[in-house]
Amino acid sequence: MIIVRPRINDFHSISFTQEEVDFAIPFLDEDIPLYLDPFLLWKNPSFQDNSLHTALVNSFNFLGYDYIKGNAIDSINTLIFTSECEEVGLGNSKTKKGKKISTKEATTILELFKNIPQVNKSGFTHFEEIQLFVENISKDRISDISCNLMKSWLIDYTIDQCQKYNIPIEKSRVNIFDYKSGKIKEEETFLPQNPKTGQPIIFTPKRWLRYIPYINYEEYFENYFSKEVNKQFGEPLLRVQILNFNRHNYDIVQTYVKIKERNAESLKNDPLFKQIPVLSTKKKLNTIIKLPSGKTDNADKKYEENLCQILASVLYPHLDFAKEQSRTDNGVHIRDLIFYNNRSYPILNDLYNDYNCKQIIFELKNVKELENDHINQLNRYLTNSFGNFGIIFTRNKPPKKVIDNTISLWAGQRKCILILDDEDLKLMCQLYQSKQRNPIDVINKKYVEFTQKLPS
CATH class of the missing domain: 3.40.91.50 (Restriction Endonuclease)
Incomplete structure (x- = not known):
């Protein structure tokens, strides 16, 4: 059976619509063109979502503190691992294969814990801020890091949804971030699998997904930096110059994030399909x-x-x-x-x-x-x-x-x-x-x- 842009429910001939289910229905050949936005977990009134956001940020901060304590190799390798999460299939890849960040990029991110006093002291409250300090870090990386650091919960969520809708699951081996030890561990579990590749599939709740994260460089530059900060310079700064300026002026980024928190009341997830009026x-x-x-x-x-x-x-x-x-x-x-x-x-x-x-x-x-x-x-x-x-x-x-x-x-x-x-x-x-x-x-x-x- 050949299906155009097949989804997992189409392959198994299971009848439900995207509107009916809580998760984004995965495609088998390509990614879902949305991204997990950690800010939605912070903003949602659910105690579960708030707790997951706390665990997510704590896990990311753990990597930073482990790095400055001298465990650089482990921290860098763990961050590189978390930078790509093929099982969830979020993003714009047409092959469901992504590329992890480099050692240099991982080191630059973790160096923020050394070079920014406020981060060194208290860590991040919203780790999406790294987009404002490091080149080549954007929505896909934020999404994949989030999914990997929460993968253990997402696996349980996927199993629950599969049982609810009778989606077949098979024995699978996946690497997860262990919250207690801060290490990557292999775990045997049961998950749906891509019938073409045999790769495990992990579902993500629709309520966490957006086309663009609430905190992102482009919005920061257009609606805040260019209006509030850039006027103090004689000419517009290049992106690399802005990232460097942010690292040395973290209080400005904190002010921006506080504004985003105050204005988050209307923040909602983006639907996979939106009807025209x-x-x-x-x-x-x-x-x-x-x-x-x-x-x-x-x-x-x-x-x-x-x-x-x-x-x-x-x-x-x-x-x-x-x-x-x-x-x-x-x-x-x-x-x-x-x-x-x-x-x-x-x-x-x-x-x-x-x-x-x-x-x-x-x-x-x-x-x-x-x-x-x-x-x-x-x-x-x-x-x-x-x-x-x-x-x-x-x-x-x-x-x-x-x-x-x-x-x-x-x-x-x-x-x-x-x-x-x-x-x-x-x-x-x-x-x-x-x-x-x-x-x-x-x-x-x-x-x-x-x-x-x-x-x-």
Whole structure:
């Protein structure tokens, strides 16, 4: 079974949506494009999250104090180990393989405990501050260090979620940071595994994830340093100069962090997918309605761009968006949109059972009149990888010969292709706006109409 952008639940044919579960559903081939932000643990009212943040910061500070006590080699090696956490799969890697920091970078970080008096005395309160002192340390490193230092808890969390949703787990060996000894130890446990690589998989709670950490260099520079500090210099400083200035003026960084703490009330995690507002849906729908059919002035591209955003939003959470513009294996054809079939709605469960529909392909055709060639093109995509169901969006109602072709495909190959037009799209947007019914009911309506035309 070949699935586009497969997730662990898709491989095991387990039905749940991203909206339903507490964790970010891992992809099997690539990272989740989010990062764990320690500040969310500090800010969340949960006693558990606050305690984990304290343990996280204490663990990081332990490495620093161990370093200045003379255990430099152990501290450096431990920090290098924690700088990459492949099991959680957070970030932007397309191969789920990352690169650890260098010995030089690890040493520079740990030297902060020697060179900054306040850190030497009291340690860090938010260790994300290291982004403001050390080059090449950013959101991916903060996230991975956090995950590794909390890996023991994350393993227990993963096992609990697997038991809750019947996700298979297997005996695995993982290296963890032992909080009591401050050392890396190998542990045997049970975790879900990537079926392609055999690598253990560890889940992370959605409530801790953001695209950019709350404390980060870019925000510090734009909203604080350039306004409050840089004016004392004759010309703008380079990044390396700013990092060096911060190391020698830690009180300025502390002031910035205190401001961030006071303003953290509205801080929230970032969702893996965010629907566009109703007003945006209206604007995009109006844009589509006004577009001419065909390719004049890139009308076909504008149609696809606007319709893609509309469908991804109005069909959520019942359908999780997988990918747009996905090429077939031979690279010749491009499928416009692909959604995961979570079987989270009655019709979706029927499509899964009746047409082996694991993912739903949407073809978007900005043409005046749909032709049989368009139907046949989608039909070629409907293989065992996706199942025997697909949807075409087009501008106008299809001619009878095209409808007859879809019925013939069902009669001969048991393949179902639904055709929706601008009027159906308008209805979906109206339902999205009113919230009285789910927009996916329009697809259900078209499916019922299709089945009524089938030969008995």
